[in-house]
Amino acid sequence: MEHFAVIQSIVRAGLAGDPEAVDKQVLRLRERLEKAGATKEAATLERLRAAARDTQELAPSRVEMSRGHISGEVLEQGVNPPIDRETGARLCTVDFPGRNGRAPVYGAVVSETVEGLLREWASEAALQEVGVSPTRSLLIYGPPGSGKTITAHYIAVRLGLPLVVARIDGLISSFLGTTARNIANLFDFANRYACVLLLDEFDALAKLRDDPQEIGEIKRVVNTLLQNLDQRHNFGITIAITNHDRLLDPAVWRRFETHLQLGEPDEPARESLIARFLQPLEPPASTLRVFSYCLAGCTGADIERVCTAVKRTLALSGESHDGPGLFHALSSVLARAPQHDHVAARILAVDQEAFISLIANDGTLSLKQTEIGEATGYGQSRVSDLKKAKRHLPLLEASHAQ
Ligand SMILES: Nc1ncnc2c1ncn2[C@@H]1O[C@H](COP(=O)(O)OP(=O)(O)O)[C@@H](O)[C@H]1O
Ligand SMILES: [Mg+2]
Incomplete structure (x- = not known):
């Protein structure tokens, strides 16, 4: 079984009650999964780590002794x-x-x-x-x-x-x-x-x-x-x-x-930041993936700004606080901003259906059609049609020609 050595280390650290060691081993597992192309699972682990860190009080208990020195x-x-x-x-x-x-x-x-x-x-x-x-x-x-x-x-x-x-x-x-x-x-x-x-x-x-x-x-x-x-x-x-x-x-x-x-966060860190900045909303994992896809290359502060704007837009739109509501809000926030580093953001800013065609055709994102539906509100058959029609290609070409 793959990664068993790391899993064993996690179990050992967990049973020994050493949260720091557990975290270190989970980080190792996350890195291995990422290398193996399992980005989704890696992101899930990162989210769990971030959530644990958030709840852990920032008290300097472990380093208190250093004060004296x-x-x-x-x-x-x-x-x-x-x-x-x-x-x-x-x-x-x-x-x-x-x-x-x-x-x-x-x-x-x-x-x-x-x-x-x-x-x-x-x-x-x-x-x-x-x-x-x-x-x-x-x-x-x-x-x-x-x-x-x-x-x-x-x-x-x-x-x-x-x-x-x-x-x-x-x-x-x-x-x-x-x-x-x-x-x-x-x-x-x-x-x-x-x-x-x-x-x-x-x-x-x-x-x-x-x-x-x-x-x-x-x-x-x-x-x-x-x-x-x-x-x-x-x-x-x-x-x-x-x-x-x-x-x-x-x-x-x-x-x-x-x-x-420090630089732009990688994919798992981006998803953690998005989840944090979208709180108190609790979007499904597929929504975090879609947001992260659009915000590739952004800094933490950029991500915070976009997420805050999305929450404002969503609150005023009267739409439900779920994947589709957030998707529409993201799309209008991107449409209002003057420029975007990432082509996915540029496409979502102008054409939601072209964007769906883009993510449905992008193997690296590995989102299933049901997940795309959950994140965007488009029915499966529509997603499938958009995928086949490759609606995103003209925009992609136009974007590359610029
Ligand atoms: N790695 C990160 N983790 C959490 N929040 C971040 C991160 N990077 C940026 N931010 C957000 O962006 C804001 C600006 O960060 P800041 O430390 O002032 O950036 P810098 O000093 O590099 O310009 C922070 O208030 C925080 O909300
Ligand atoms: Mg600063």
Whole structure:
């Protein structure tokens, strides 16, 4: 029997009452199924994992012990963050991320990196035995809307630490001499307390080096930043975020021990995101497949936007909250948006029947005619006719000709 070894590992972990190990093995099974082309089953497993993560409280129980090892005073609500002396602008804000948020949805590789980092903090003693310490610096990069900021917040929640969020606009003073001082003050503040220092939109600072104007001063600013980053290593955890990894100087890049690339979610992650963002609706699996098919190449934030618009449209349409209602709402949301990356979305935006012909003919989607019916409201014989007529071909050709 195929995949029996993994199933056996799942059973073993389950019986031993080790949910983390169960999750890891389920992830393995999901990857194998995906490789074997069983995308539907893989997506189902991913949905189950996501649902389990959602219900699991975000309390940092498993990593609580790490707190003691991150030096610094306890940062209380109400502590005043440092300010720019000339303008009075705040150099950072302090966030106490709530525990009731939900874990972001990740593909296998990202999930492994994030959980691995958290595991390091939970097993500091084991690491020390071999002379290493947990990762203290992380650089997250990827396109806008790929979940970078929420990932930093999630890590802080799991570590049970507040976030000191640098305000890059506050830091960069029109007086460059002041910028260097601001950076130093910011790091002094962050190093004093047990916290995660978050440098969001980090490229704004780090790319200064290439600015042809005032080159000498700018170099000084960047060097201050690099020195502070190096010293910070003895204190807390630093997470930097950038949309444009190529703008970062290799010297900055090297400062970070772990690099985490976020991007567009893969098929199973997309379905989990769609299911999450369509809540409280509980669409059938076939609807999730159809949505996911149209939203290939979208970021998490794009998916959220589309799902919210679909719910608004559905609520106003008076249609039933089932597959067909959602299908019509998706079609009108796509029709209103100016452009789409994916050809399926472009076709659904203009012609629902052509879209049905497209999905009925697409072997990779492997939706049965009954499932297409459930997701769209078209009767089986109509689906079958549309499939035979290949209604989508002219649109597909037109789309490719563009
Ligand atoms: N992987 C993901 N899991 C869950 N939600 C996501 C994910 N990626 C994006 N989102 C949604 O998109 C929104 C924007 O994410 P954010 O972290 O601000 O993106 P970025 O910082 O990369 O621009 C979030 O509020 C969240 O609702
Ligand atoms: Mg962001």
